[in-house]
Structure formats: C-alpha cells, structure tokens
Amino acid sequence: MGEHGNGDPRESGAVINAGDGESGQYAIDDPGLPPHRPRLADEDENTAKRSERQVAVLFLVSIIGTVIFFIGYFVVGHTADLHEVRLQNTLLGVGVAFAMLGIGLGVVHWAKTLMPDHELVEARKPLRTEDQRQEAEQIVGDVLEESGIKRRPLIRNTLIGAAVLAPLPAVVLFRDLDLSEDFGPERMRHTIWDEGVRLVRDPTGTPVRAADLTVGSAMHIVPETLLDITDHGEKLAEKAKSVVLLIRMDPEEIETVSEGREDWTYEGIIAASKVCTHVGCPVALYERHTHHLLCPCHQSTFDAANEFEVIFGPAGRPLPQLPIAVDDEGFLVARSDFTEPVGPSYWERGNA
C-alpha cells in the first residue's frame, strides 16, 4: 500500500519528490509530482457551500425526473394512438434520464469539488518473487511425484484414452439439431415447381393470365401448390426456394436465348428465381427500362434481357430461370421445376 494523504484537502497526498525516478535516463530527471493546487472550495467556505447546494439541486432534479416518469406511466393514456405512445415513451425516457443524470452528475460534482482531490501513490508489486516461484515449482513436482502418474504409464495412457473419448457423447447428442427427415443436400436441388403448376400472385394467391402483364410489369409469384401446405415451417422452407419474379418486356428486347431455352418464355414474359445466387436475399428491384434486377443486400445486378447474367456485384451465377407456358384456361403455368438448384452456391451443388 502506498502513501496516503493526511486528509487535508490543501495538501497533496502524493510524496514523490524529485529524483524518485531513474536518474540520468532522460534529458532531465523526474521532477516529481507538480505541487498540489488547492481548489476554490478548499480555501473558500462560501464556494464549498455553493458546491454543496449545487449537488443538492442535482439530487432534486433526479427526484423530479422520477416524478416525470410516473406522470408518463400513469397519466398518459395507453391507447392505440401512436402519438400518445410517443409522448409516453418520451416522458419515460426523459424521466429516467433526469433521475439518473441527477444522481450521477450530483455525485461526481460532489467528488470533484468537495472530496479531497490529492493524488495518491501506490507501489507496484512484482507478480511473483523468485523464491516463491521455486516453492511453487517444488509443490507441483511433489504433487506429480506423489500421484505416481509418471511412474505408472499404464494408468496415464488409459486415462488419456478415456478422457479423449468421454466428451464424444456430448458432441453426438447434438446430432438431432437437424430435424429434417431426409437430412442432406439432396432436397436443396428441388422446389415444389413442377409441370403444370400455376403461377399465382404473392400474397393474394390469384392465378395470372398473360394479358395481366403489360410490357414493363413486374409481379411477385409463388407456386399454386404452396397454398396447399398447411405446416407453417414447411411452407416457409418451400416458399424460400420457390419465390419467383415475373416480368414482361418487349420480346424484341430479349437479347440472349440459349439452346434449349427457346420455349421458356411466353411473348416476352420471363420468370426467374427471386433467390440471389450470392447468399440468398430476395432479388426484387427491377428496373423496367434497363432490365436490370438488383439485390438490395449486396447489390448483385442481373440482366433480364440476357438470361439474368451477372453484370455487377458479388453473385457468381445467373439467376435460375423458370420455364413457363400457358395452360388451356389461359393461365401461366410452369413447364417444369427449375433446371438447377436455386439460391446460394453450396459445396455439394456441383455442375447441376
């Protein structure tokens, strides 16, 4: 423990004098702590009294703050009117703020002006001394020796074996964190889109006729079969893979149609997976004149006129396109499932 002051606020408690530091190390030797400068309140009783009153006022502010909180909590009506919610929130916040700041500022002001402010000095102790270290080393050696673990390798080796294996059950126990029945990446290859499944609007669930889309239109689509799924979790998982953006552009403006995709569109109507091939955000920002499709999360940009090729951003692959046709009743339907897995790339995806 270091030197402590005598408690007289006019005196410095510190007793470092000149030359306490290493001598000759620097251009000048350590001059020691600067002389203690008394505060106004140390020498003038009136100033001290004023500080005392200021602290008391701050504590009163705190009391007022608590009252403001109670007014906010009990007096303001708690209705569906959000303006009242805001008023209440403001009163609660300001009330607590006053209550807390009053105490905090008051106590600190008290400490700063009225409590002794001389700095004190404490010596640093070494974390260990050499003889203590040797003693500890001796104890460790004795303990190991007495346990006999070094002399009896059979015990040691079987213990190591057991200790390595024993935690494994705790790891295995977590296997059922995955609750899916057919655990594995295989199910990521398929969605519920299939031949003849109607394209319906999200969220209304109404089917779409080709004539419903004019040039420049964009529509958010889910498969009709999604509406039949009752289990909430399963529904979300299937929706997460099968959401589609349906757009119509002037057929003249479609620039690229690769082999085998000639019948995937219908009079300029194109359907593409909304799940970004980067990390899976819904890509839904469609610019009708540039035919660009932008993902708001990481800004991958896809060109709808060129089979959704990546023209900007981090996505590694084009968006999968859903082949569509028109059924007997004139509604848009899928020709098949997507021909490749939708969404972000994963290790097992391969060339699919």
Place this chain on the structure above:
Amino acid sequence: MKALSQKRRHPFAGVALLLLGLLMTGGLYAAATTINEAQASSEAQEYSASDIDEGEKLFAANCASCHGINAEGTEDAPSLIGVGAASVDFQVGTGRMPMQMQGPQAQRKPAQFNDEQTQQLAAYVASLGAGPSVPGEDLLDAEEGDATRGGELFRINCAMCHNAAAAGGALTEGKFAPSLHGVEEKHIYEAMLVGPQNMPVFNDANIPPEDKQDIIAFLKTYESQGTPGGFALGSLGPVSEGLFVWSGGLALLIGAMVWLTSRSS
C-alpha cells in the same frame, strides 16, 4: 439540387430550360416508352376541345424541344403517344417534367405548371393515343382502404425499392427509388399505374384498383401515425442509428468523461 430548383423559379426559367434541353444530348433513362394496353382505371375523364388546344400550345412551348413537335419522341426523350393522361399528370404534377437537366433520372421538384395547365397538357397527350387516365377521386380516398392489407402488398411489391418505411433507396448507376413521404394520393396511384422512369408497371390486372387504394391507405396511415419511438433519424434503419451512436452518442459520453476527469477549479 434544392438550390438549383429555386433558381428555376425565374420567369425566364421556361426559356432557359428550353435552351438547356436543346443543348443537352446523351442517353436518357427517363419516362415511358411502353405501349400500354392498360384500360382506364376509373371512369375516363372527359377533356374539352379547348383543353386539348391549350395543352397543345403549352406542349409546343415547353415540351416539344425534347419530345418532338408531335410528341413522337427524339433522341433525347421518348414518344408520348399512348402514355396517357395519368403519366402526364404524374410527371408534370410532381415537377419531374419539364426536366431540369439530363441525369440518371428526373428529380421531384416544385411543379412548374398549375393544376389547370397540367390538366390541359394531360388532355393534349391523352388525345394523341389511348393510355391510362387520371384516377377518379373515389379511388384515392385513403379512409376507404384497408391499411393492414395495404401494408402487406406494400412490403411485397414496393418496399424492396422504396424501403419498408417508404424512405426511398438506391438503384443501379445513380438511379434511385424516391421517398414516398408527402406524395399526393393521386400521384402514388398514377405511379403504380404507369411505372414512371424505371419503376415497373403495376397495372390494374396486377394490382387491382382496390388494392392500390389499400396501399395508399397504408402509406397515409403510416404517415399520420408518426414515429412512436421518437425522432426517426430518416427511417433509414441501422445505418443512421449507427451513425447517430458514433456521433451524438459518443460525443455525449466523451463530454461526460472529460468533465468527470477534469480537475475542479
């Protein structure tokens, strides 16, 4: 942008704009090229022949330099034949047209024409070819719409560009989806109907009139309910919150720290 738009109040603004329009060349992203098959959304407004005549004069003086003397379009601006009255009412009514300067997209600014002139321009353009007409009052009454349903439709169809709190957002190459705060019901409706700039078209077959009304109801409810938590910091989400905590929050804390560790006089 603001400073510029104020300068344009000058009486010669129209002339200056004309000259500017003539001088400007280069790519134009704005406005509609679509041959819109959409049907008029409510009872088609009847325009008188004098409206059309007045509109033609206004058009020749203010718009023809870019859109062509017969609105057939030029290198700088698209044809307006068949875009309909709704398109004109939106573009001119929100001040986007006449355009201040060529850029990634036309900016919203104080309207250059009064309601009557806007109507005359709309009448003239509507007379050039069939297109969506200005919606009737009955479709715009936010009180009639269902805000819950409108909210759901908004989040699926609009929020990805305009932000969940309708505060706007960025598109590619300097384009952006504007904030929807303070936009008139009529203009919200027309925007959905015609798809101005790069916005997709949400015609009545895609989002029926009553759904559009629900969306308007949601936006107006949202606007009138205020922000219950306090100042919304632009409703821009975590970025503005983080910025606030690193500026205002940190400044308050450092102020307290410096005061706390400073020596009393």
Place this chain on the structure above:
Amino acid sequence: MSTQASDSTAAGPAAFQPETRTGRIADYVDQRVGGTNMVREFGRKIFPDHWTFMFGEVALYSFVILIISGIFLTFWFDPSMATVEYEGKYAPMNGMEMSAAYASSLDLSFDVRGGLFMRQIHHWAALVFVMAMSVHMLRVFFTGAFRKPRELNWVVGCALLLLGLGAGFTGYSLPDEVLSGNGLRIIDGILKALPVVGTYMSFFLFGGEFPGEAVIPRLYVLHILIIPGIILALVVVHLFMVVLHKHTQYPGPGRTERNVVGYPVGPVYAAKAGGFFFIVFGILALIAGTFQINALWNYGPYDPSPVQAGAQPDWYIGPFEGVLRMMPGWIGDIPLEFVIPTPWGGNTVATPVLVPLIPVGILFAGMFVWPWIEAWISGDKRDHHILDRPRNAPARTAFGTATVTFYCILWGMGANDLIATHFDLSLNDITYWSRVLIFVGPVFAFIVTKRICLALQRKDRETVLHGHEAGVIEMKPHGEFTERHRRPDDYELYTLVAFESPEPSGPVPNAKGRITRLEKLRAGLNRWFYEDRVAPVSRQEYLEALEHDHHDGHDDGGLEAREQQQIGSGHH
C-alpha cells in the same frame, strides 16, 4: 465499512470492541467473511484518472443496462416461431398471421407500458456497448497498454468484443421480422458456401432447411443465457487482471514503472465511477426516450419473399456486409466461382463468398495475436506500465491507423447504397472505387500517420530545445528581429523527454551462432518498425540548448532551476 473494522480476532484480550452501531454491523460481517482484508486491499486502491481510461467503464455499464433491460424484455418476449394472429394495438398489422416472436415484440412495443422504452434502451445500449469496447480497444492499442504483462488481458478483451458481436447479432435476429430474417438468410448463404461442412452447418443451425421453425428459440438461448454468461465470466476475469496488474498510466512527472499515481477508490474514485454509471444510464435513457431505433413494426412478419431497400445490419456487422458487397463475382467474363470435378458430380467453391472471409479472418486473428507479433518484432521482453504517447511509437500508430482505415472502408461499403442516395452518387461507382481504395487507403493512411507522428515528435524536440513561441517579437540593438521563446517548466519538459525510441536492432544469432531465416525476417520487420525515428532530446543536447539560451540571454532560469531541482521554481 470504515477503519473501525480494522482488526478482529475471535477472542483474546486485544479483541476489537466496536462502539458505534455501524461498527457493530461491520464487525459482525467481518468476523464471518473477513472484510478486513477486502477493505485493506481495495479501500484505498489507486486508479489513475484520465478521460481515455473511461471507455472500458462505458462498456461495462452499458452491459449492466443491457442485462437490466434484457431481463425486463424476457418477461414478455415469446421466442416461438409458431403462427399466431396479431391482435394488438398496432392497427396496420391487425389480424395478420405472424410468428409468436414477432407478435410479442409488437406487444412489447405497443401494449406493455414502458416496453417500447425498454426495447429502445436495450438496442441503443447494445450499439453503445460494442462501440465502447471498440474505442476502448483502440485506446489500449494506440497507447501500447497491451504489452507485457497485459497480453492475456488483451486476449480476453478481444474475446469480449467478438462475444459482443455475437450477442448483438443474435439479438438483432430475435424479433423475426423481414429485416432480421434476411440477415439470417445471409448467414445461411455464408454457411452454405463453406466447403465440405457448410451445408451441414446450415441444416444444424436451422433445424433443417432455411428458415424452419427452430432457429429463433435457439438464438434466444444463445442470446439470453450462453453468450451473456460467457461475457459476464470474462468481464470478471478482465477486471481481476486489471486489479492484479494495476492500471497503466500516461508518462509524466512523478509517474514511474514502479508506482501508480491517481485517486483512491474511497471516496473519490468510487464516487466518480459510481456516478458515471448513472451518467451513462441517463444518457442512454435520454437517447432511448427521444430517438427511435429498430422500428420493427415497419418491416412486417418474416416471409422469404419480401425484402427492403436499405437492408442493413447493426453498425458492428457493417464491415462484414461491406466486404461481401465489395467482392466482385466475375472479373470480366470469367466467373470466380468454380466447380472441382469429382466422380460424384463435382463440388462447388463459392469463391465470391469465401474470399471476403479471408481479410476479415486475418483482421480478427491479427487482433488476438498482435501483442506477441509486436513483442517478437521489437524483441522487447520487459514489463510496461507507463503508456506510450501514440506519437512516440510512430510505426505502431501508423499500423493501427492503416487497420482502422481498412475497417472503415469496409464499413462504409456496408452503407454504400445510402451513401449513393444521400450524396447523389452512383452505387456502382462507389463500389468500383472502394475496390481500389481498400488496397491504396491503408497504405496511404500508414504513410501519412507515420509522418504526422514524426512531425509531432520533432515539434516536441523543438519545444524542449527552444521553448514555446511566446508571440513576442523583439528587435535586437543591431536590428535583428527575433521571437521570444518561453521555456516549458520541468514537469512539461519531463513529459516531453521521458520516452524511449529504439533503434533498429540487427539480426541476433541464435545459440549455435547462426542467423536463421526467421531471425532475418524479424530483423527486417524490426527495421521497418523502427527505421524512421526521432530520438528524444538527450541530456547533452538539452544542456547545450540551455547554454545557448544563456548566451542569447532570453531565458532566465532554466539551468539554475534544473540544477537546484526545486519543485515549482518559476519559469516564465
């Protein structure tokens, strides 16, 4: 507790007899738990006082506020993904189907009085918590407080920062709205990109295919039990080590490697630190009462179809978001993603997701091991309790600034869409520039910072050797104009001269007398670290300067004062 509880043995003639009521209570407790030693150890323990030492306290206090407000929230929040129909006070959601988690978050905002305030103070406190930890860490880095013997405590601090990020992200995800749902979807996408184990990790986290119905309850357990539990344990370790090592102090007169100068815990430091808790609480309450945060009623219940413009994480995840945005997926017509051909159909390497993990990984791994890297480069094995002024360690300060620049570019990229809309820029241009800036920026920052440090050191030398410019121009009898200089007093002088500036040390041969390749590397880094240096003023130089002053006759007391070693003798 006071001095009355100074000593007490159970019996004996010298047994302590308390006289006052307080004394009796204190003695009762003391006899049973031994408070005497606690009071002796901590009652007058010294803590140095400087405003930059308070960031750790802000972190600690906001953590306490997080726990208090968090406990309140757990009483109403229902971490379930089961579907319910919302029937609360928020009209625009009435009758909607949503998860119980989202519905209870809305209830907390609108139906529980004070719930909105508690939600907001919890979220703001979380932002402040991570911010305070980060700034605290920067303070520790730039002043060299991580050096021996405090390396392990630095590691504990780094672990706390990572846990803070974990706590923040799990909390951000709990309300199960569209914003946080898309955040989870990004996590799912990143997990799936990991080679071999990725798909399985995603299935394990989500209990099957994304999003499933398991993830919110799991994140909840992490958020309210496991992560805060570990944080609490590490905070205890962190503070224990602070007490063990005693706090560092800035260089200055009277401060040595063998002492601590500051205020005693009782009463001044306790009052200030205790009061500061209330101040931090008050500031957070003020912010929570007046500024809205995470308006989750805007986002709507999670649904995999919608997304919103400005989809961003909280600030501390921003750099991770930014690095993903910055990475190109294609270079020209060449895709970076590729498939390793295998007999079973190939394995995909999602390079555009994996590459960004490398710099972020290096950043965090480097953070943990920096104390050992620096000690290895400098070859310095001594204990350090006196801090470096950042200018006196130019290479470290420059390296730190370069790292901060790197971080900030990633951070800014996390908000590039908002930068684009608010500064009328093109989103694409910002991204293109950032791809250049991420390489150029840190190098530039390094060079500039180092130059600034060296310039400040030279200015310090100037001040020591010639004094401060007094702003008085004098004309000598022969017509020469000179400016009068005022010598700093010894206390200021000592602060300016008392530091070490090591020279590059060449390679040191090992026991066999050989210089290994590793040693050559070390020596190279050492040269890079120390080659540009401004030496502190030596005693010789200082005495010569005083001599010079004497001849010129424009200082009147420096030499005498120094020789007499008189405290407070006046200089002008």
